[in-house]
Amino acid sequence: MQSNSALLVMTMAPDTGTAQKIARALVERRLAACVNILAPCQSVYNWQGAVEDSNEVPMLIKTTASRYGALEAAITAIHPYEVPEIVAMPLSHGLPEYLSWVIAETHHE
Numbered sequence: 001m002q003s004n005s006a007l008l009v010m011t012m013a014p015d016t017g018t019a020q021k022i023a024r025a026l027v028e029r030r031l032a033a034c035v036n037i038l039a040p041c042q043s044v045y046n047w048q049g050a051v052e053d054s055n056e057v058p059m060l061i062k063t064t065a066s067r068y069g070a071l072e073a074a075i076t077a078i079h080p081y082e083v084p085e086i087v088a089m090p091l092s093h094g095l096p097e098y099l100s101w102v103i104a105e106t107h108h109e
Helices: 016-027 065-078 096-105
Strands: 005-011 032-035 041-047 052-062 086-090
Touching: 005 016, 005 065, 005 096, 016 032, 016 052, 016 065, 052 065, 052 096, 065 086
Parallel strands: none
Antiparallel strands: 005 052, 005 086, 032 052, 041 052
């Protein structure tokens, strides 16, 4: 994967306030071009031997492969979960102008 290729990163926050805090930090640090904070959803998962059921706020984060490591570290530092969900998917197709904008907005010296 090229270092300037665009990624879609997904994470979950425990509430809207936390999602807003994470989103603002990522965009201000130019680790993300854009973060979509979605409507709350219900998550059911196994955690430490028990089935958990909680409301969470999904977040869609647009960044680049070269910024992924710093983005992951920033989310981990801010996020209240012991092990936050952070998964990335490469964007193989998209409007060229939009993908160029993502790359430009996350460019760092």
